Amino acid sequence: MQSPILTIDQLLRILRESAGESDAVPGGDVLDTEFADLGYDSLALLEATGRIGREYGLRLDDDVVVAAVTPRQLLAVVNETADR
Amino acid sequence: MSRRVVVTGLGVLAPGGIGVKAFWELLCEGRTATRRITFFDASPFRSQVAAEIDFDPEAAGLGPQEVRRMDRAAQLAVVATRQAVADSGIEPAGLDPARTGVSLGSAVGATMSLDQEYRVVSDGGRDWLVDHRYAVPHLYGHFVPSSFAAEVAWQVGAEGPAAVISTGCTSGLDAVGHGAELIGEGSADVVIAGATDAPISPITVACFDAVKATTPRNDDPEHASRPFDASRNGFVLGEGAAVFVLEELQHARARGARVYAEIAGYATRSNAFHMTGLRPDGVEMAEAIRVALDRARLDPRDVDYVNAHGSGTKQNDRHETAAFKRSLGEHARRVPISSIKSMVGHSLGAIGSIELAASMLAMTHHVVPPTANLHEPDPECDLDYVPLVARPHHTDTVLSVGSGFGGFQSAVVLARPDRDAA
Amino acid sequence: MNRVVVTGLGVVAPNGLGAAAYWDNTLAGRGGIGPVRRFDATGYPATLAGEVPGFAAEEHLPGRLLPQTDHMTRLALVAADWALADAGLAADAGTDLSIGVVTASSSGGFEFGQRELQNLWAKGGEHVSAYQSFAWFYAVNTGQISIRHGLRGPSGVVVSDQAGGLDAVGQARRQIRQGARAVVSGGVDGSLCPWGWAAQLSTGRLSTATDPARAYLPFDEAADGHVYGEGGAILVLEDAAAARRRGARSYGEVAGYGAAFDPRPGSGRPPALRRAVEAALADAGATPGEVDVVFADGAAVPELDDAEAAALAAVFGPYGVPVTAPKTMTGRLSSGAGGLDLAAALLSMRDAVVPPTTNVVPAPRHALDLVGSPRALPVRTALVLARGAGGFNSAVLLRAG
Structure with missing residues (x-):
């Protein structure tokens, strides 16, 4: 596997820009916190994944994106798509 | 004693045909009017299918100035208004202007014109500081969709209360409900009520792509709208208008008018949950149904047919199934329920009125239109959704429901005005 | 028929943010009309507007709401917060299905819409925001207010240009007479962006004066068009008996x-x-x-x-x-x-x-x-x-x- 094109910090920045500040306490380990607990709903994720797709020139599979409920899972989806 | 409100004229412009006859034939034959988008090159978009009307405004009777002045949605509304008034047998000159109102629904107004005009004034999106000198002279009429209500009022010389009702995808039910309230409370004797939308434009297609609400089933456009089917994956954008002549019952009887139905009950609630999402339990839609039936003084068991919202999104069809079970109880499993969006697509604010027109025609002909493309029902949508084939069915009372972005949940009950005498 | 009273006010006006500031300035004759600041209007025939001063949305609203809302929706949400607080009214599990929202709109979240049209035509459809599906449309304020406060009662949106604010209140009163306990109503509006400005200019009714004191002169011999402004007010309308039972203050009756x-x-x-x-x-x-x-x-x-x-x-x-x-x-x-x-x-x-x-x-x-x-x-x-x-x-x- 190549080095990931999207890191957790980049993902959190995109989420902040496209869906606003997280409701969760910043600084904690958020990789395995569900998006819903971070205050990001399905609409926020649609907006964020749309932006990821544009910024990184990726076509993300809708169903796979929906299945990702934590940042770690979404990062895996994005980076695996980029590897292909 | 509250004044009762009946429908005495209807006009419909829906995909698949202009006018009531073509509309009803399409529904009864279970044909679909969905196709690849022809209005613009849709190939860059995720969803490339829509239910378009083959509409020539001048052939439909509009003058060149009317065509230039009005957005397509306003044109559809005006032509539907003329159909409805002619159908009702009312002579506009014989109406009391002050006692005649307008209540027109539209979710997205003149989006199509605003999209096209923006491209011009911004020079293809190059200039944020747009050049207003390139704008059409009637741009304000596109900017504020209340111009649509004005156009309709001018058709009949209405000078009573007039407004556009814009509650997203329930606009077509809420506008008729509002029109009936105006008559019921005594603010008018006749109201031209209905709804219109013409959203098949790049900006609309793009934003529904972004929320993934529309179907990406581009390889099979005729079968792309699949309410309640296990394979459904989004709605098909549509366009159209349906307009009704609403009349106070005695006013209609005094002139010997034919009556399609009484607007017997109406209610709306909000889910206060999410701008695009639905709570799975359907509580608010069930409450709207309960209150609408209560206002009609009818029991769930009296409902002969349910015209569903049935948009064909994963979430809507389950939400709605839950709402029917919650509000109608055991009767939900017996009553035929169908979604004409399977055939004419989802015309946003217009569809509620188009569905009311279908419901009135079901009462007229005692035929329930089918849900097309329903081959393999979603196990979670386990009610009688009338798959594929229209069904002869004695229909005196219809419940029509809608659900929309913003959280709106509305229900209208249609019945025969002489039901008490029976 | 049951009486309907106003029990709460939330004001966002060009000459005052909040009811108290608005009223002080209004009685003192202090206006809020000045050169447009939300965009560079110097190249257009009309250059004056009424803009709400000192409004920083992030001071009033959670970050999550900002990317998905137009400026005028943010103003409306804050006005609704203040109106409900002023009324001392909050929805709970027992009342939420009987408290509704009926607002007026004219052109929706038009600045948001312009930005997305710009994205569409300059960059392509995949650059259009998911929020465009509701941030522009006319129902947005009613929907967002109902969600923010959990108001699940009868709701609506009336569009009749500048008559709409009163029509919404008429509709809200109708809902209360039919059984709703309270309805959040009124309207907050604003389309101060170049695209909205082009639409306003098309009427030929915008004043082209450059002196704020000479630009909007209704009933004057010199009347020559108006100045467009943003803002408005949200009102809490309530069934009079219900308001009295909970000891709420009434500003007056919508008679x-x-x-x-x-x-x-x-x-x-x-x-x-x-x-x-x-x-x-x-x-x-x-x-x-x-x-x-x-x-x-x-x-x-x-x-x-x-x-x-x-x-x-x-x-x-x-x-x-x-x-x-x-x-x-x-x-x-x-x-x-x-x-x-x-x-x-x-x-x-x-x-x-x-x-x-x-x-x-x-x-x-x-x-x-x-x-x-x-x-x-x-x-x-x-x-x-x-x-x-x-x-x-x-x-x-x-x-x-």
Whole structure:
């Protein structure tokens, strides 16, 4: 596997820009916190994944994106798509 | 004693045909009017299918100035208004202007014109500081969709209360409900009520792509709208208008008018949950149904047919199934329920009125239109959704429901005005 | 029929953020009209607007709401927060299905819409935001307010240009009479972006003056168009008995409402404003003599000023009632105007003072008792008027109590 094109910090920045500040306490380990607990709903994720797709020139599979409920899972989806 | 409100004229412009006859034939034959988008090159978009009307405004009777002045949605509304008034047998000159109102629904107004005009004034999106000198002279009429209500009022010389009702995808039910309230409370004797939308434009297609609400089933456009089917994956954008002549019952009887139905009950609630999402339990839609039936003084068991919202999104069809079970109880499993969006697509604010027109025609002909493309029902949508084939069915009372972005949940009950005498 | 009272106000006006600041400035005759700041308007024929001062959305709203909302929706959300807090009303599991939201809109979240149209045409469809699916549309404020406060009752959205703010209140009252306990109503509007400006300019009714004190002069010989503004007011309407039971303060009763549409242009028939006024009076069971003050529409287009003055003279007689137009300090707020004028009228009742119409020397031909400086006056009954482009006329009669 190549080095990931999207890191957790980049993902959190995109989420902040496209869906606003997280409701969760910043600084904690958020990789395995569900998006819903971070205050990001399905609409926020649609907006964020749309932006990821544009910024990184990726076509993300809708169903796979929906299945990702934590940042770690979404990062895996994005980076695996980029590897292909 | 509250004044009762009946429908005495209807006009419909829906995909698949202009006018009531073509509309009803399409529904009864279970044909679909969905196709690849022809209005613009849709190939860059995720969803490339829509239910378009083959509409020539001048052939439909509009003058060149009317065509230039009005957005397509306003044109559809005006032509539907003329159909409805002619159908009702009312002579506009014989109406009391002050006692005649307008209540027109539209979710997205003149989006199509605003999209096209923006491209011009911004020079293809190059200039944020747009050049207003390139704008059409009637741009304000596109900017504020209340111009649509004005156009309709001018058709009949209405000078009573007039407004556009814009509650997203329930606009077509809420506008008729509002029109009936105006008559019921005594603010008018006749109201031209209905709804219109013409959203098949790049900006609309793009934003529904972004929320993934529309179907990406581009390889099979005729079968792309699949309410309640296990394979459904989004709605098909549509366009159209349906307009009704609403009349106070005695006013209609005094002139010997034919009556399609009484607007017997109406209610709306909000889910206060999410701008695009639905709570799975359907509580608010069930409450709207309960209150609408209560206002009609009818029991769930009296409902002969349910015209569903049935948009064909994963979430809507389950939400709605839950709402029917919650509000109608055991009767939900017996009553035929169908979604004409399977055939004419989802015309946003217009569809509620188009569905009311279908419901009135079901009462007229005692035929329930089918849900097309329903081959393999979603196990979670386990009610009688009338798959594929229209069904002869004695229909005196219809419940029509809608659900929309913003959280709106509305229900209208249609019945025969002489039901008490029976 | 059950009475409907106003128990809460939330004001976001060009001459004051919050009801207290708005009212102080309004009574002092301090206006909020100035050069457009939300975009560079210097190249356009009209360059003045009424902009809400000192509004930082992030100070009032959670970060999650900002990317998905137009500026005018943020203003509306804050006004609704303040109105509900002022009313001391919150939804709970027992009442949420009976508290609704009915707001007016004219052009939706138009600045948001322009940004997405720009993305679409400059960069392509995949650059259009998911939020565009609702941030532009007319129902957005009602939807967002209902979600923020958990209000699940009967809701609606009325679009009738500048008449809409009063029509929304008429519709809200209707819902309460049909059984709702309370409805959050009124309207907040604003399309101060180049694309909205182009639409405004197409009417030929925007003032091209550059002096804020000479730009918007309804009923003046020099009337030559209006200044457009953003903002408005959200009002909490409540069933009077329910409000009394919980010990809520009432600003006043929405006692009468009337709406009428102008004849088709060229028909030669009389304009409909007078009928709207008479309908509101009849609805309230009031006589013209009971009305202490009229808050005028004040179009500042000569023929429209003539029509309004003629309607007032027909109902009240020449110089028959004090008339004011504090919107000379804010500009015309489209669907935000009706709510803001209702708020001003209710505050007039509370403080027994009528706010002034600034900068205007009324033309004698209008035969108006135009209130040019704050007038101490017990206000028990006030009439508020609004008209929308195309022919919409609405009137609301407020009564103390």
